[in-house]
Ligand SMILES: O=C(O)CCC(=O)C(=O)O
């Protein structure tokens with residue numbers, strides 16, 4: 001298999017991860033192997049048996065609906081362009097993986113809760129911005145903590161499946177810039193094939209996404225778009241750039257997109273990152289096995305920051321005014337993933 005390339009898969013597998021939480025080593029190994037196989041061949045899978053209950057998921061959705069139903073002006077009180085460290089409301093048109101095609105979506109962005117002292121001036125880190133809505137913070141951050149725990153279990157299972165110590169990756173996860181986005185894709189019958197989110201890979205280690213409907217499509221090794229079916233209560237997991245590098249391309253950061261939605265849709269991705277200052281380089285034993293390192297190392301937080309600067313209008317404006325700078329050695333967008341090679345036309 002080519003490093004960083006998925007197989008010509010025709011569907012996205014579903015894996016029951018409950019065995020990971022059992023005390024039975026054989027059950028844990030079986031789940032870990034299934035996860036690693038999917039990470040290698042598809043870069044995407046759905047998980048059930050993750051233990052995040054219906055009440056938790058429903059509370060997240062109802063708070064997101066409540067927030068997005070506010071007047072535009074009220075939402076703009078929390079505009080991300082007012083934040084020093086990328087927290088708050090992202091209005092439609094603010095963000096575009098392809099600058100000529102802005103996404104048709106709005107979002108609310110938060111991340112790992114941290115004090116200013118802990119953030120110590122690091123870009124992307126700091127306290128969250130919370131809307132003045134009773135119960136919002138508890139519901140949303142409660143979901144964050146549950147999904148974060150599932151992410152940690154997955155990360156440890158990936159390490160075990162690669163014959164590494166269980167904490168090989170997770171020891172780099174103490175106060176990471178892992179973001180939870182509440183995304184709202186409004187339905188607009190008039191919109192002419194306006195994409196929900198353009199083709200891209202995710203920048204972090206992996207993403208855990210809770211959607212409310214189908215709509216997500218992923219690109220297989222042949223350049224064909226494959227739909228991810230909606231499965232109530234399942235989380236969609238996909239590998240991001242950092243785990244592709246760490247595994248020397250054994251796990252693939254698969255390109256994905258959301259086209260014009262046929263109905264109103266919400267989705268809640270948690271982008272599971274490692275700590276800002278982590279150097280992510282192909283692991284030595286995988287380089288030895290493969291005979292070469294397939295990727296240059298990158299600095300986790302800087303990769304995230306550089307990609308974010310390149311896709312958000314307000315950060316582009318700060319860059320143009322000289323208020324911020326792109327980290328040295330920043331990769332362009334679409335460095336990872338197959339969509340640049342195949343083109344992202346349907
Ligand atoms: O809404 C979705 O299903 C996909 C969202 C996504 O890919 C992202 O936010 O990176």
Ligand SMILES: [Fe+2]
Nearest residue numbers: 200201202256
């Ligand atoms: Fe994504």
